[in-house]
Amino acid sequence: MKTRTLKLLSLSAIFAFALQSCSIEIREDSDSPTSQSGTTIVGNELSGSGTLSGTITKDLLIKEGNYNLVGLVKIADGVKLTIEPGATFTASTTTTSGLIFLKGSKAALDGTASKPIVFTTADKIPGGWCGITVYGDAPILANGGGTTATSEDGLNQIYGGSDIGSNSGIFRYIRVEYGGKKIGDGSSEFNGLTFYAVGAGTILENIVSYKGTDDGVEFFGGTVSAKNFISYGNFDDSFDWQDGWYGQDNSNWFAYQTGTGNFGMEIESSNNASANAPKVVGITLIRAAGTNPEVAGSTEISAIQFKKHGSGKFSNVYIEGYKNTGGKSAYPIVIQDSPTDVSQVLGGKVTVSPIRTVNSDNDLAWYYVGFTSTAPKTISQTATVTKVSIPGGNWSTVNGLDLTTL
Incomplete structure (x- = not known):
């Protein structure tokens, strides 16, 4: 004591x-209810200002206001973090900072359209902090069919389990800016938002991932679904998943790639042919003119890539601006390997229809990398498919620009 x-x-x-x-x-x-590093919490709450740091070991309410976030703030197993609408957190970029929900913790980050919960940095430079990471115990299929795995972010957290409907809480009307920090030698990376084995009981709605240096969002297995998700200006892929993620109730995903960006969507199932297919209704992928891949001369400039038994059933897909760049060809849909084609595409676990491509090259056929499909697919354009419609407001507005209007 x-x-x-x-x-x-x-x-x-x-x-x-x-x-x-x-x-x-x-x-x-x-x-x-103090954190291990000494953040002062008076009466189980932070009221309007202060610094959040260390490991939070008791339930905590953070009121509307302006706060600093310093270091890796971890929410412990069994602990609930509640953040009121209108709270803004400025993450330190002089140390490795991020908001980490450990397995068994619970989030109540429930903003509103007019009062979102915002995470940003003072210098507004991409990659300044680690963003938000959540670990859960929903099912995964890791390499070799493993039902658990160790996180690839350098924190060595075990994720995965058997609870399909596990509930990590609520993440609603949230904006995460300038995340995706690379740590150490760069082999360990964070995204704007990362969900490890997060379950279907978790709510992800009206979320912006803005100008990070890795993926806008990445799912490592799990069953969670996301609605009204905006990925803007992220350097790697706008949407990415592996380890057999199969959220079934996703809708209205919007990606706008500008300046630097790789694939609009990178999809894999960690070499598991048995992985189930996630479903997304309403996908818009836009690549602004002059956008280049992270690595000069890379072929990672297409809209949707499937590899390593990646799968997905997508409807109402709008693709714009994926043009040949740097001597490399861009395509709406790329199949990277024959096993993915055989087990997933021909097996009925990959559908992208109806689809419309605008101002994009090579837009009539799926592209198969280094092999010939036994049943190559073509793209049948549907003129009535339009951009997803997401109601905007303060939650989706950065530096005076409402991202829902792009």
């Missing part, structure tokens, strides 16, 4: 102390 220093204070002194800045450390016993 630590010494409870507050016992020696008068009631008036305690009241005065409670009004002080949230950056002052309180030293009390282990039952107090």
Whole structure:
């Protein structure tokens, strides 16, 4: 037990102390809701300002206001983090910072269209922090068919389990800006948002991932679904998944690639032919003129790529601006290997229809890399397919630009 220093204070002194800045450390016993690093939490809440850091070991309410986020803030197993609409967090870029929901924790990040919950940086440079990462215990299919795996972000967290409907909480009306930090030698990376084995009981709605240096969002297995998801200006892929992710209730995904960007969607199932196919209704992928891949001369400039038994059933797909670049050819749909074609495409686990391509090259046939399909597919254009329609507002507006209007 630590010494409870507050016992020696008068009631008036305690009241005065409670009004002080949230950056002052309180030293009390282990039952107090302080983080391990000493973030002050008065009465189980942060009220309007302060710094969030360390591991949060007791339920915490963060009120509307402006906060700093310093280091890897981890929400412990069994702990619920509630953030009110209108809270804004500025992440430190001088240290490795991020918001990490460990397996068994719960989020109540429930903003509104007019008062979103925003995570950003002061210098507004892509890749400044690690974004939001959530670990869960929903099913996965890792390489070799494993039902659990170790996270690839350098934190060595075990993810995966058997609870299809597991609930990691609510993430609604949230904007994550300038994430995707590369750490160490660059082999360990974070995305704007990363969901490891997150279950179908979790709510992901009206989310923006803005100008990160890795993927806009990546799913590592799990069963969670996302609605009204915007990926803007992310350097790697706008949407990415592996480990047999199979969310079934996804809708209205919008990606706008500008400046630097690889695939609009990169899809794989970690070499598991038995992986189930996720479903998305309403996908818009737009590549602005002059957008280049991360690596000069790369072929990663197409709209949708399937590899390693990747699968997906997509309807109402609108693709615009995927043009040949740097001497390489761009395509609406790419199949990277014959096993994916045989087990997933010909097996009925890959559909992209109806589809419309606008101002894009090579837009009449699927492209097969290094092999000939026994039943090559062609693209039948559907003129009535249009961009997804997502109601905008403060939640989707960055630097005066409402991303839903692009």
